[in-house]
Structure formats: C-alpha cells, structure tokens
Amino acid sequence: MKDNYFILLFFILLITGCATVSRNQAPSSKYNTVAPLGFQPDVRYVNMDPAVIQSRFSEVIERRRALSVESNLDILALSGGGAGGSFGAGALVGFSHQGKRPQFDIVTGVSAGALIAPFAFLGSAWDARLADNFSGGHSDNFLVSRGFGILMHPSVYQNQTIIDFVDQFVTSDMISEVATQAASDRLLLVATTDLDKEETVIWDMGKIAAHGGETARTLFRDVLVASASIPGVFPPIIIPVESNGSRYDEMHVDGSVTTAFFIAPTLAFVLPLDPNVLKGANIYVLINGQLGVIPRTTELKTISILSRSISAELNHMKRTELALTSEFAKKYGMNFRLTVIPIDYHFDGPLEFQEATSRKLFEFGADCAKEGLLWATVEQSIARYESALSAVRINNQPDIQSIPACPLDTHL
Numbered sequence: 001m002k003d004n005y006f007i008l009l010f011f012i013l014l015i016t017g018c019a020t021v022s023r024n025q026a027p028s029s030k031y032n033t034v035a036p037l038g039f040q041p042d043v044r045y046v047n048m049d050p051a052v053i054q055s056r057f058s059e060v061i062e063r064r065r066a067l068s069v070e071s072n073l074d075i076l077a078l079s080g081g082g083a084g085g086s087f088g089a090g091a092l093v094g095f096s097h098q099g100k101r102p103q104f105d106i107v108t109g110v111s112a113g114a115l116i117a118p119f120a121f122l123g124s125a126w127d128a129r130l131a132d133n134f135s136g137g138h139s140d141n142f143l144v145s146r147g148f149g150i151l152m153h154p155s156v157y158q159n160q161t162i163i164d165f166v167d168q169f170v171t172s173d174m175i176s177e178v179a180t181q182a183a184s185d186r187l188l189l190v191a192t193t194d195l196d197k198e199e200t201v202i203w204d205m206g207k208i209a210a211h212g213g214e215t216a217r218t219l220f221r222d223v224l225v226a227s228a229s230i231p232g233v234f235p236p237i238i239i240p241v242e243s244n245g246s247r248y249d250e251m252h253v254d255g256s257v258t259t260a261f262f263i264a265p266t267l268a269f270v271l272p273l274d275p276n277v278l279k280g281a282n283i284y285v286l287i288n289g290q291l292g293v294i295p296r297t298t299e300l301k302t303i304s305i306l307s308r309s310i311s312a313e314l315n316h317m318k319r320t321e322l323a324l325t326s327e328f329a330k331k332y333g334m335n336f337r338l339t340v341i342p343i344d345y346h347f348d349g350p351l352e353f354q355e356a357t358s359r360k361l362f363e364f365g366a367d368c369a370k371e372g373l374l375w376a377t378v379e380q381s382i383a384r385y386e387s388a389l390s391a392v393r394i395n396n397q398p399d400i401q402s403i404p405a406c407p408l409d410t411h412l
Helices: 002-018 050-067 082-098 112-122 124-134 147-152 160-169 172-182 205-211 213-227 302-331 355-370 378-395
Strands: 044-046 074-078 106-110 187-194 199-204 237-243 246-254 282-287 335-340
Touching: 074 112, 082 112, 082 124, 082 282, 082 355, 106 112, 112 124, 112 172, 112 187, 112 205, 112 213, 124 160, 124 355, 160 213, 172 187, 172 205, 172 213, 187 205, 187 213, 199 205, 205 213, 213 237, 213 246, 282 302, 302 335, 335 378
Parallel strands: 074 106, 074 282, 106 187, 282 335
Antiparallel strands: 044 199, 187 199, 187 246, 237 246
C-alpha cells in the first residue's frame, strides 16, 4: 500500500497540469503581517520567524512553567501518518486506562496527529469521543475517487468526507473547552504547510477557539483538515486572509510536507533559551507510523525506484527530527520518551483506511499503553528496531500474522 501511495503521487504529477481551480493571489509577506479573515495575526506564525522564538514562545513557556511549580512541564508531540493515527488514538486511550497519563501542558499535532491533538489536549474525559472517531468506524469512505474529474481538480480524491468527519467532532462544546483550557496558558498547536511561502505555519488553536462563535469553529476545522490534506491526494485548503483592507488567499496542505512533528519552533533548537525554564520537562513523541521498513528487493523499474526513494526520504525526515529533538532534550535537561509502530507490525501505510485494519491498530496501541509498554527511550527504540531486523535475518521473513511485541520490549 505504501508503494501504491507514492506511485499515485508520481502519477498525479504527470496528469494534473491541466487542473483549473481558481483562487485569489497569495500575500507577498513572509511572516505575520496578514491575518485570517476576522482574526488577529497572532493566531499563527511562520515556523522560521525569529521574532516569535525570541519573544512569544519563551514568554509562554515561562508563564506555563510558573503555573506548574509542583510538577514539570509535560509536552506531547503527535506526528502525521494518515491511517496510522489509529495507533496514536488507541495509545492515548490506553495511557488513560493505565492511570499515568498527565494533563499535557503543550500538545502539538501534524497531519493525522493534528486531528487527534484536540482530544489529547482536552484530556481523558474526551477518550470516548476519541475512540469513537479513530477506532475505525468512520474511515472506510475517506478515499472517494474523482474518476476523470481529476483532470479538472488538483487531487485524485475528494475531501468532502474528511471535511464532514472533522466537522462532526469539532463542535461548539470542543471550541468552548479548548478556549477554557488555553486560558490557563496551556498550548494546543497545529502545523500546516503554506505552499505559497513553502514554510511550516504553526496555528495557536487556543487563540482561534477564544475568538468564539461559528467563525472560530470554521477556522479551527479548516486548519485541522488542511494539516491532514496530503498534497495531490486530497485538495488543498484555501484560507482567506486580509492585510490593509486587501483580500488574499493562502494555500495550505499537509503539515508533514515540511515537518514530521514538532515540540517547538525550529529556531528554538539553535537560539539560546533559559535552561531553568525547560529543565525536568517531559517530552512525549508519538509517531503515527514507522521509522523504517523490513528490507525487501526493489524492482529495477523507474516507478519502484522513485517510490522507494520518496519513502526513504520521509522515514529519514522523521528520524532526523527525532535526533534533533533528543539532542534538544539533553541540552536543556528534559526527559525524552518515544513511541512508534514497530517495523514488524504489518502496517500497510497512510492510506490503508479499512475499518478492520484501523480497529486492530487502535487496539494494539491501547493494549501496549495499558501494559505500560508504550513509551521507550531512544536507546530502547533502537534496540527494538534491531531486534525486529535480526528476526528477519534469522527467519528470512517477518511473522506478520501475529501481533508483534510492543514498542517497549522488556525482553531486550
């Protein structure tokens, strides 16, 4: 399925040059001088804006830490992964059942992780709704082909089913509760990719929710849908913005195009921050996918070589981000925890939305979390990865018929 996904993207590049959907001109400014219609510019920022890193990010972290004098900061980062989001949803529900899930001070989400992020932010009380949405019952009809309509639209699949899916869970109750929680300096952040700028845009969902009303609910929904819109597979989301009385359009797509996941703006990794603010913080990174594949022979064909190359690039991007985050955590004395779908779990990739497959993956994540076998250190995750590869070398092929060991394998 993963190969089919990348072959599909290549096919899109060949045939969609004639797509003719109109839009307004994009704004020419690089950073936050424009705002979504009806909102202030501070509801989002460009990931590489140094002014944000030096002021707003540090200020928010310091305020949040001041409120957490009796406990350390808890930060959750949710990655993309399409259908792999069922793993993350199950993991959070199981984490609640284990009784050790914290109230996260900061929750960030990208792509599929963005869809889960509001539930993670609102806490265990929303687990029933999280399970209902992501354990498989709503996913079978996500991929609605346009047929020959692809020649007139910028994507292979329609996105109305995904819009409807997100629209039914982004309720006025959710918006109100997100606004209430954000008022105590907790942060819910979601990443999209602005194709006009070719940059990651970080949206402060709490500020959007605080605006209130249907305008806030609509933008909140559209940001989530945009973050999960794989370019070419699903159409982009056009977000109208304004500046000095002029109206523009921005084109936003999947946040995973530019960032696998994030715990802070990119520049925070290189700019100096107060070490006392972050010391002792707990970072949880939940990867809704895998970090590699079981080795298999690549066919000597252009399409096979191209699709495997793109797959390798995405996996390396996740691993690079993990390495940067791990070093960032060490630099500031933070505790780093990781979970990922093991490579010996039979995961068919981000577009495998079959209900039975999603439910099985949800239950796997939940069961591992309930048993306390979800979170691992980087070293433990590497050992788990090597163990799976060793089993393949011994047996010549993985045992994909049985449920593999959890992300934390206590036998290693």
